[in-house]
Amino acid sequence: MSYNTFGREFRFTTWGESHGPALGVTVDGTPPGVALDEGYIQQFLDLRRPGTSKHTTQRREADQVRILSGIFEGRTTGTPIQLMIENTDQRSRDYGDIATSFRPGHADIAYHLKYGIRDYRGGGRSSARETAARVAAGGVAQAVLRHLLPDLAVTGYMVQMGALHLERARFDASAIPDNPFFLPDATAVQEWSDYLDAIRKDQNSVGAAIEVLIQGCPPGLGAPVYAKLDTDLAAAMMSINAVKGVEIGEGMGAAALTGTDNADEIRMGNDGPRFLSNHAGGILGGISTGQDIAVRFSVKPTSSITTPRRTINQQGQEIELITKGRHDPCVGIRAVPVAEAMAACVILDHLLMDRAQTGGLRGVIGPDS
Amino acid sequence: MSYNTFGREFRFTTWGESHGPALGVTVDGTPPGVALDEGYIQQFLDLRRPGTSKHTTQRREADQVRILSGIFEGRTTGTPIQLMIENTDQRSRDYGDIATSFRPGHADIAYHLKYGIRDYRGGGRSSARETAARVAAGGVAQAVLRHLLPDLAVTGYMVQMGALHLERARFDASAIPDNPFFLPDATAVQEWSDYLDAIRKDQNSVGAAIEVLIQGCPPGLGAPVYAKLDTDLAAAMMSINAVKGVEIGEGMGAAALTGTDNADEIRMGNDGPRFLSNHAGGILGGISTGQDIAVRFSVKPTSSITTPRRTINQQGQEIELITKGRHDPCVGIRAVPVAEAMAACVILDHLLMDRAQTGGLRGVIGPDS
Amino acid sequence: MSYNTFGREFRFTTWGESHGPALGVTVDGTPPGVALDEGYIQQFLDLRRPGTSKHTTQRREADQVRILSGIFEGRTTGTPIQLMIENTDQRSRDYGDIATSFRPGHADIAYHLKYGIRDYRGGGRSSARETAARVAAGGVAQAVLRHLLPDLAVTGYMVQMGALHLERARFDASAIPDNPFFLPDATAVQEWSDYLDAIRKDQNSVGAAIEVLIQGCPPGLGAPVYAKLDTDLAAAMMSINAVKGVEIGEGMGAAALTGTDNADEIRMGNDGPRFLSNHAGGILGGISTGQDIAVRFSVKPTSSITTPRRTINQQGQEIELITKGRHDPCVGIRAVPVAEAMAACVILDHLLMDRAQTGGLRGVIGPDS
């Protein structure tokens, strides 16, 4: 089984290490005839590129994507699309000092225990750099969705960073692109900026919570019982580095509700069922209902910090470790475009899955049913 | 792609509807030579069987499992194991009145929209009755784990029901089997019982939160990047009916932590690394570290309640609906043995996955490494 | 990975042993709304049922199929279809004498070496009885194909039995159902019957070659590079018990051809390309062209014969073995309906695969292209 592959019908396999010559993704299952070029994919990569603000790692990576296959005369041919991103700013020397020691909270000890060998340069395969390949795959998914579901919109944003929470009343989607936090509230940007500056100057890092809103998703996507739409969205988000929790709709809060509160009552709208609330987050029995789909997840603080921590090395000696190098004080920020990419891939995957089984037929609600 | 199949190496496919003649599960990938009989599997099924207390549906089902294949002279042969449970108490008439209407918060509208046809008897395939087949598969997994990982223990329990929360200080695992709530605190059982009685008498239902603790899991299980152990555990729990959120370790709370708080510092113990805390929930980079693995999830309130709710029917008429029938006031209760079963299947699946790739080798930490 | 599962979109998992209580198949991925009942599936099972002529095993099995799930009010719901066939005539005693010895040419030594345990009763899982489950799955596939591709016809027949070959000039499809050999030549039936009588009286068995003709298959089915239509057909046939070779179109004979001979020249017909020959067997580059698809395969002679053969037993002692019991003198005969079933499953699988990726679009050939 290919553990570096995501998806069923729309399937991508990521490859590459943080400090190897290149990383990339092999995308398979794309419908033929879809317009796609490097520029379209690049715009998504630029959203997660490091070094774009003082709030992200100062590592300089152009993250220029190259299409090596699967596109002919500007359109997909239905054959595998290979997307390659060369690593330019590797600075391996930064990492020499942790070659044989284990960062608390970091994957390197787990990789060592499992494989008996690890590429310690920049975390190797466990580096968040792998998510660049996901974003590239997400760009392909977005191009296909634009073709097949033009009304679909996938929007990610931060709702929490450490002690700071988004004020729902102030939600303004138009603000998201204009600040380094993907924050849907222009009035709070300064406060978030000052807060993260203080964290960084304190040699520390902080966690975050991100929400992805999927609007315009048609009903009927999702496959019971083990490929439910919410199951796949949860797996997609949990597979992102440092994610520790995932919620759909009410999420963990559903445990506190009663059945009368939780029931999303239904009336008839002009074009089908109209729900009076959305505790379900747009998914019932694992299948989309046509309501907005809301997915939320948490990202733990960056484990690589410059405050000394007690740990051990490969020889089993107890040491104190400071992780030098250029790390994000809040990795959650750059998880936003990654989550959008994963959500787009899941929706497209299920759209193609549904085409296979039902051929896209839909149950009718109305007098003629 | 088979959407009713769970797992990679240890793979099961569930089949059957709530009110068909039978339901069951086809289990494939089991190692040969493992002792297994119907009695062993039955003990797990008895834990989720309905009608065992006033707090669960009064539907009477013996849930007797029959092994139809894969076992010879009391041991697994390595061929598919077919487990069948006949439905005895179907009482389809209870459901006639909702044949063409949609229960708010229930999957029936989603099934209708997707497939254009649904078995409305007892929710058909979307019924929680499908989880009986999961528990049977979990019994097979437990038998194999007992054989391969005798020190492993998977323990599920409730940590929340509506407004009531488990008091961590009072945690007592020995209490779990002795009360109808799988509650690890004997002193709180009466309070939980009174609370749920009131909910039921109020024609209502309530949500819950369950935790599964996996102890004795060896390090090295989990496959980056898209089959991480936490990813698969999250998918397993989210695939259970009515689950809306999943957490590993700190879960959603990780968003509020700083890097210094979150770092699980490491010292050397007698038999390897010793972690001073467990914010990670036993998993780093998607791979188990040898610490206890903690998974938490929420279950929404039962959507079938006898308080009238506004909804529509298949003809698009706006109606008010009361769901008669015999429903759990808190479906979360019976989700506990289901979650244990899913967790056992995930651990076994990853144990076999790891055997395939690494052959079980492990990285050494110590002077000889 | 589930090794008892066949197919991608239309996927079935067979279970059960020759002498267990029952065997069956779990069919998943079926489109919803397709008319299906037990009688429809039974007609296919009756074609391979044992004991229907003196030329097949005298084991008496009703092979009555029961639908346990996935059908509601006579139509598929899109949920898993469980088909069960109970074993009625088991006569395990016939097999006691070979419990610890290995039949030359039979799978029992391989099962023992691999699993260290085997259900020796009637060959257990390696028995050709498993193919009854395939035929049941094929019945489901035929029902869906009748719904989606009404012009498709899958026809299997024998082309060779030992020294006897079908005379192509005498090919008459209408004769196939009317003789125990699925032979498309009524004039040769007596000769084939006498030949096989002699083989049986001689305590011997004989091999066979079967051809499956797929007519009315639309162009565009088949997925390069590793799910080519011919690749999947070859795998489907090779997975049938005792099959040793598979050919598409010219088959092994293609090695002797030149490019000028082999090129299937093309002219324009009224409704698209018209090929002047069909050396390719209807498949180019792994994709159907719209021509008839021709698949041929060989079946080795039954290994269970009553002529003594030298072999060993589990203790490593050298012995002479006679296999009593009721065996087909030519297992190839009953492989015909099995091959039809597998071919139908492959075509349906690819039809659904193609719906997923291309949505069924087709390239145009003509002035408007």
Added chain:
Amino acid sequence: MSYNTFGREFRFTTWGESHGPALGVTVDGTPPGVALDEGYIQQFLDLRRPGTSKHTTQRREADQVRILSGIFEGRTTGTPIQLMIENTDQRSRDYGDIATSFRPGHADIAYHLKYGIRDYRGGGRSSARETAARVAAGGVAQAVLRHLLPDLAVTGYMVQMGALHLERARFDASAIPDNPFFLPDATAVQEWSDYLDAIRKDQNSVGAAIEVLIQGCPPGLGAPVYAKLDTDLAAAMMSINAVKGVEIGEGMGAAALTGTDNADEIRMGNDGPRFLSNHAGGILGGISTGQDIAVRFSVKPTSSITTPRRTINQQGQEIELITKGRHDPCVGIRAVPVAEAMAACVILDHLLMDRAQTGGLRGVIGPDS
């Protein structure tokens, strides 16, 4: 489902077109710690490299492989291995004249019908050039097998080219590397060379048959029922461009045998069962027995020939076509290293599959069993 992926545990995905910037393969599931470098893989690529003799296409390709990921300090890390081969000699102009016409016997019409778009340059994805990526993946498999099964040997050779057949009595494996035909008979090389020269000068091409012999394969590999070792070998070979037939052991000839002929009798050898013949080709019930495994397949003649053939173009006009460019007069020759690569991948895949399920246990034959 990823249709450009081959294998279960050892899984590779090929990508790239004949005349794109590059092609390659993503290899996943490799055990960690295996010594591997570019030089080792290159030696396998050099065996199928074009332009090495007058008997293969004169297209000049260095086929230099680059390892982009998955190797650290000369050993596999267990993460995906990306192997890239840049296309250097593309000469697209050669193909301009067939951009809108269809070569008889070639895949281009099937691709057009399926996808509605095709990369016509050199056949795009359907070009035999894709097999270079398979050979690179096979190099990885060979490195792992050398590590895990040092006694295994996979040897491919030609047994037929058009009218010429290998004389079995003259079989000499040592001759294979020393002639352009991979022919195990030095005395016949001149005759084969003259024969193919005549074919080429005649503006024609010719078919071939190749055999792959797998020696030293342990018993117990192969997974009933739908991942039999022979099923997977058949699929592997049939997936190679232009293959029309596959045989295991007696192959199609088994149809002519009787049970007494076909039974491979067994005696006890020093280290286990000793078979007195090998009609089965080393596989019983889909599982290896420890005997040599023999796989044979046919390759049809190159469809691109310079003799004019009748065909049509995209506009539906009837034309006569000559395929210029540089084509192999016998593509079968270069299929030999490709078949070796595929066979090595299948054996490794099954070795890892078996480790997962049985952990490598083996049934004992002898007094202690």
